[in-house]
Amino acid sequence: MARQVNGKRVLVVGLARSGVGAANLLVRLGAHVTANDAKSAESLAPSLNRLDSAVRVALGSHPPELFFSSDLIVLSPGVPHDTPLLESAAGRGIPVIGELELAYSLVAEAAGHGRRVPGFLAITGTNGKSTTTTLLYEMVRQANYRAELCGNIGTAVSETLLAGDFFAPDALLQRAVDFFVVEVSSFQLDTIVSFRPSGAAILNITPDHLDRYHGMDAYAASKSRIFENQSRGDVLVLNADDPYTPQMDARRKALSVSPDVYYFSTKKKVRGAYCLDGRVVFSFNGVEHDVDPAEFRIRGAHNRENAMAAALLALTAGCGMDAVTAALRTFGGLEHRLELVRELDSVQYINDSKGTNVGAVMKSLESFSVPVVLIAGGRDKDSDFRLLRDPVREKVKALVLIGEAAAKIGDAVGDLTQVYFESDLKAAVNRGHACADAGDVVLLSPACASFDMFLDYEDRGRQFKALVQGL
Template sequence: MAGDGSGGEVLDHFDHLRPVCVEHLEASMNDLEGKRVMVVGLGVSGRAAARFLAVRGAQLVLTDRRPDAPTAGLPAAEIHLGEGDPAWLAGVSLLVVSPGVPRDSALVVEARRRGVPVIGELELASRFVAGPLVAITGTNGKSTVTTMVGEALKRAGMNVFVGGNLGVPLIEAAGREFDALVVEVSSFQLETIETFHPRVAVHLNLTDDHFERYSGLEEYGRAKARIFENQDPGDFAILNRDDRNVFALAPGLRAQVVSFGCGVPPPIGNAIWPEDGSLAFRVGERRGRIDLSGFRLPGRHNLANAMAASAAALAIGAPPDAIGAALAEFRPLAHRIEFVREWHGVVFIDDSKATNVGAVVEALEAIKPPVILIAGGMDKGGDYTPLRKPLRERVKLAILIGAARDTMRRALDGAVEIAIEPGLAEAVRLAAQVACPGDTVMLSPACSSFDQFRNYAERGEVFKELVRAL
C-alpha cells in the first residue's frame, strides 16, 4: 500500500464494494413504513437492526445461515434459517447485512444483481443518529482508543454514546440526542457504507489480518481506508505517521489531517507527539500540552493509542485537562494485556484479544521478559515470521495450541523453544510447571478463537479461570 503514494487510489479502487448508488439508497431510506426489508445475519448488530426496522414499520425478512440460530426475542418477521435461497428476496427493497456475512453470500450477490441496495447496520444507523461521529478503525487498538475517546469526552462534560464494533451497535443510538457518538468500526462494516460521514475519523495501524476474507494487505487496507471517503475539509482525519501504509493515505484526503506518532513530529501541520512527560499538540487553531504523568498503560503501542485518542478528543473540542484526567484514570480493557494474578512469583497475563501477529509483537514489547507465550487457535491466513525476532529476544518457551499450532511451529522453528499442546488447559498446566519466579506467562494467541471457543472473550475467561485454579 505504501506504493500507492497519493492515497487517492486506495479509495478509488474500492468502488467494487459500493453496494448501490447514493440516490437509490436515499430513496430507500426516506420511508421504511411498509417496505419489505431483509436482515442477513442475526447476531448482535443484526438483531439491533431488526428491532429498529420493526419500530419504523418495515415488513421484516430475517435470515441467518446457522440452522440453529436463536430466534427468541426477535420482532415479528418472516424468518429463514440455513443456506440462503434467492427466492427469499421476492419483494425485498433493502438488504441490511451483518459484518460477518461473506461478500459472496448467495443472498448478497443476488440482491446486488437485482439492484437491491445492500448496506450494513453501521450505514443504516448513520442515517438516523444525531450528533457528530467519531469513528476509529485500524488493525489493533480500536477498542482501547474508542473507550479512551469516550472517557475523555465524558470527562469534558459531554453526553456521549460509545459503541459500534466495540459492543453496543450504533443503531441503538437512533432517536436519542448526543453531543458526540464514538464508534469502533471494522473493515467488514466499512465494506457496506455509502454515506457514513464521521466528523473525526481515526486510522491507527495496518498489519496482516483477516486474510481469510481479503486477498492480502492491499485489499484489507482499502476496506479500512473507506472510513475517510465521505469526509470534507471541515472534518478531521487522524493518521499514524509511524505506519507507512496508513500515512500514505494523507495526500489524497479531503479532511484536515492530524498525524500522531512517537518519532519527531513534522515542522508544520496538525500533529500530536510525546515530549517531556506530556503530549504536545497542534490541532486546528489549538496549541498546548496534555499531562501524561498519571498514564499507566504499558508499551509503545499504548502511548500511540493515547495520542490517537487525545487528537480525536481535541478535534471534537475537549479541553486538554479533561483528556489528561481521563488518561490517568484509564485501565486496560479486558483481555488486552490484562493482569490476572501472580502465583509463586510468576505473573500471568491475559492478552486473548491479540488475534493477529502485530498485536502479539506489541504485547511482547510491553511485557518484561522472560516470557512463556501461549499462542495459537484458528489461522487467519497471515504471516507468522514477524514473530521470530521478538520470540528470540524475549520468550523462553512458546506453547502452541489449537488448529494453527503446526502451521505456527513451521514458521517459528529455530527462533525459540517450542512445545505443542492440544488446548488451553494443557498449555496453562505446562506453563505453570516450567515457569520460574520472575517469569511472565502470557496468553497472546495471534489467531482467532473459533476452533475451540465462541470468541476471544470466552477464551480469555477460560484462561483466567485456569490460572486462578492453580
C-alpha cells in the same frame, strides 16, 4: 431512511448482534423484516431470543428468492458482501448495505429535517480499536458531553438507537446526545454508502483477515473507506509511523476529500501529537501541551499511540486538555487486553485474548522487558506467523501452542525457542506455569481467532482467567 423503509420488505442477513439490532430497529420503523442465517436455530438460540416477535426468520440456507424479492438487504459485518448471491441481488437494483450504514443514515436523515443530531467519532485500524474508542469515550464524558459508546466494540449502533428510545412516530433522536463514539471494523466499512464521521482515526494497518481480503492492499483500501465521505470541517487522524499511511494520504487526495488531517508519531515531530524527550506533545490550534506518559494509567508503547489518537479526536471535537488528561490518568484499559489476571510466585499471568492477529501479539510482546512464556494458537486467518520471528527470538523463553494453527505457528518460529504443543487451554496454562520462573510473564496472546475451541475471544479469555485462578 426511516420513511423509506416503512412498509418495505427488508432482508437482514446474519444474526449476530448487529443483525439482531438492525432487524429490531427496522421493525420499529415499520418495515416487514425477514432475518436470514445459514446456521441452525439451535446454534442461534441466544440471538433468536432477542429478536422482535414481528421478525420472520429463515434459517439453514440462503434462498435466492428471499434475496431477490426484497426491497433492501442489510448485512451483518460477518457476512461477506461480495458473494455471488449478494452481487446478483445488487445487479437487480436491490440496495445492499450494512448495519452501520443503516443506523448512520437514520441519524443523517434527522439532520436533513433540521434537527440537532450527534456527531460520529469513528475509530478503525487493525489493533487498539476497542481501547482507543473507550478511552475517547471517557475523554468526551470528562468534558461533560453526552455520548454513546457503540459499534464493533460490542453494542451495535442500531441497538443504541433503540435502547436509548431515540425514536418517536414522526421524530428521530428525541434524546439529546452530543456524540456517538464508534469502533468501526473493515467489514463494516465494506458496506457503507454515505457514512461520514465528523472525526475519524486509522490507528494502524497490519496483516489481518487475509482469509477474507485478497491481500494487504485490499484490506488497507477497506480501512481507508472511513474517510471517503469526509469533507471540510471534518477531522482525520492518521499514524505517521505506519507504512500504509502514505497510501492513505494518496487515496485521500485521489478522492479529493478534504478533512483537516492530524498525525501522531512516537518517532518524529508532526502536526498533531508526538513524543519528544520522554514526553508526549499535543500541538493543536497553535498551542502545545506536553504530558508525562508516566501519568497515563494504561501502559505500553502501543497504548501511548492509542492515547495520542484518542486525545487528538477529543481535542478537535471540542474537549479541553483538562478532560483529556483526566481520562488518561484514570482509564485503566479493557478486559482481555494485556489484563493482569494474577501474580503467583512472582510470575505475572496476563490475559491478552483480544490479540487475535500477528500485529497485536507483536505490540503486546513489545510491552515486556522480562522473559515471556507465550500461549498462542487458534483458528488461522491466513496469517504470516514468520513476522513473529524477531519478537519471539528477543522476548519468548517458551512457546505453548494450541488449536488448529499450532503446527503452522510451530513451523514458522519453532526453531527460535522451546516449543510445547498442548491439546487444550487447561494443559497450556499448566505448561506455562511449569515453564515460568520468578520474574517471568505467562502471556495468553493467541495471534489467532478463537472459534476452533471457544465461543469468541471473550470466552477464551475468561476461561484462561478461571484456569489461572485455579493454579
